[in-house]
Amino acid sequence: MNAWWRRNGIALLALAVLVPVGGIGVAQHERTALTGSGKDPVTADAAGAVELAGITVGPARAEFESPAGAPDGTRVVTVHLPVDTHGDDMSCLPPVLREADGLQRSWRESALELGLDSFDAERPTSCPADGGRWFTLVTSYLVPADATGPFDVDLTWADALPAFARLRVAP
Secondary structure, three states: OHHHHHHHHHHHHHHHHHHHHHHHHHHHHHHHHHHOOOOEEEEOOOOOOEEEOOEEEOOOEEEEEOOOOOOOOEEEEEEEEEEEOOOOOOOEOOOEEEEOOOOOOEEOOOOOOOOOOOOOOOOOOOOOOOOOOEEEEEEEEEEEOOOOOOEEEEEOEHHHOOEEEEEEEOO
16 A cells, blocks of 8 residues: 555645646636626726727716615615727626725626616616617616715726726716
8 A cells, every 4th residue: 555655646746736726726717707807907098988999988977876775874876888889799797886995895786686677778787789889888886875986887898808998987
């Protein structure tokens, strides 16, 4: 039995190190792929717009709302984000809202929690397949009452990766 350990010891040690490292790498890749997040933000210019991968996004605007269904201790930030595809196809997930300062928390759109229709053609929360050249994403985020802004709105689409558009809004 000792000879077996001597012959296979280095291979077992390498296996003991490489399996967890590989698992961590796969988990990180999957987490990034599932969130659809890029890693290189392109911030808005002086006019408040971002030109990226042939698409123009912005300028964004936001407002605080107080819908009847919002839980106590929260408020709703609704963001209007104009998009000009210049005739190109575009597929995206709903934008992510992030605190620009302070705790730098982030939130996903909350249409379901607020009783809103995520598939409303008048209020799209993600890039519509037949959106045409111009459309405006309208996303609502349920945030804690202490989240006052300013906020960054991050929009990611496949053709722009690893970059993504980041626009600043202050409700």
